[in-house]
Amino acid sequence: MSDTTTPPTTHPLVDGEVGPGCKKVDPIVVADGVVRQFGGLTAVDVAHVEIPRGMITALIGPNGAGKTTFFNLLTGFDRPNKGSWSFEGQSLAHVPSHKVARRGMVRTFQLTKSLGRLTVLQNMLLGARDQRGEGIFAALLKPLWAKQEQANTERADALLARFKLDAKREDYAASLSGGQRKLLEMARALMSEPSLVMLDEPMAGVNPALTQSLLDHVKGLKAEGMTVLFVEHDMHMVRHISDWVIVMAEGKVVAEGPPETIMQNQAVVDAYLGAHHDTDLGTLTNQQVAQINEAAEEEVPVDPEASATDSETRTGGATRITAADDEEGQR
Numbered sequence: 001m002s003d004t005t006t007p008p009t010t011h012p013l014v015d016g017e018v019g020p021g022c023k024k025v026d027p028i029v030v031a032d033g034v035v036r037q038f039g040g041l042t043a044v045d046v047a048h049v050e051i052p053r054g055m056i057t058a059l060i061g062p063n064g065a066g067k068t069t070f071f072n073l074l075t076g077f078d079r080p081n082k083g084s085w086s087f088e089g090q091s092l093a094h095v096p097s098h099k100v101a102r103r104g105m106v107r108t109f110q111l112t113k114s115l116g117r118l119t120v121l122q123n124m125l126l127g128a129r130d131q132r133g134e135g136i137f138a139a140l141l142k143p144l145w146a147k148q149e150q151a152n153t154e155r156a157d158a159l160l161a162r163f164k165l166d167a168k169r170e171d172y173a174a175s176l177s178g179g180q181r182k183l184l185e186m187a188r189a190l191m192s193e194p195s196l197v198m199l200d201e202p203m204a205g206v207n208p209a210l211t212q213s214l215l216d217h218v219k220g221l222k223a224e225g226m227t228v229l230f231v232e233h234d235m236h237m238v239r240h241i242s243d244w245v246i247v248m249a250e251g252k253v254v255a256e257g258p259p260e261t262i263m264q265n266q267a268v269v270d271a272y273l274g275a276h277h278d279t280d281l282g283t284l285t286n287q288q289v290a291q292i293n294e295a296a297e298e299e300v301p302v303d304p305e306a307s308a309t310d311s312e313t314r315t316g317g318a319t320r321i322t323a324a325d326d327e328e329g330q331r
């Protein structure tokens, strides 16, 4: 299913021409020259990228493209060798992760970090912006923070109800299904009232029964005015809920555009997921195509020992991209 029509060079979200690293009309994140090396390997080498405010942006690319590392850098969980980036116009370089969250940029993790031995409610309270009562002086001044704690609990209960986890409030997080943990992570991220929510593979390990609910929740974040940036291998999600798609390969941003332009090119999608097709790569430059194919060829084969849910999700994401699926999504 190749498309030989020339994609539009302008877009309402873009200031200038659409292309890798293009300027946005209203960016919430702007990154410049961000490089992260691990020994001899350059995991991230992003010359320039901007994330549009109030939109849902998907960050896609083959395994090892540097997506998670870039997330880690932006949110202060890792430090780059060089580079600068800003959030809401303020520099975030050298800002530690807990302060990044306080400024309104929160993230979830690819491997769920819900603390299994804590209850669902306790997990939620860990996500609260103000954690008073932790120091010895604060502990002595209980009346001062008890009010805050009550407000946090009320917010947690409201979010648990919204994500249909209220019945699990007192259960250990370890007892939740994969999908419920994803919902818990999203709910916990909202405890700090963020303006940017970054989701790392929100669909990984999620049972199909919960898929629609998760998609609706992500769309709900946008409806409330939040910006969403997510890394995902599930192309169904990328295609149907994102306003903008940024493609990484070998640490670099190699393409970006609206999903209908990026995703109409079946060969691009297949290349990212490791399948090989002869279809025309049309809208990309030869250099970008070469980068993609190189990255796809180097892709590590699926480890049979790896978690079934993880590999199933990735395979599921690839097989779900069919013309029928497309039509269904349009209805």
Ligand SMILES: Nc1ncnc2c1ncn2[C@@H]1O[C@H](COP(=O)(O)OP(=O)(O)OP(=O)(O)O)[C@@H](O)[C@H]1O
Binding pocket: 038, 041, 042, 043, 061, 062, 063, 064, 065, 066, 067, 068, 069, 070
């Ligand atoms: N802490 C680390 N030490 C050494 N190498 C690392 C480290 N973290 C990531 N890498 C390497 O950096 C590259 C980019 O990894 P990263 O996890 O960011 O890719 P990704 O695009 O998120 O991949 P996936 O889709 O598989 O999650 C990979 O080659 C990876 O092996």
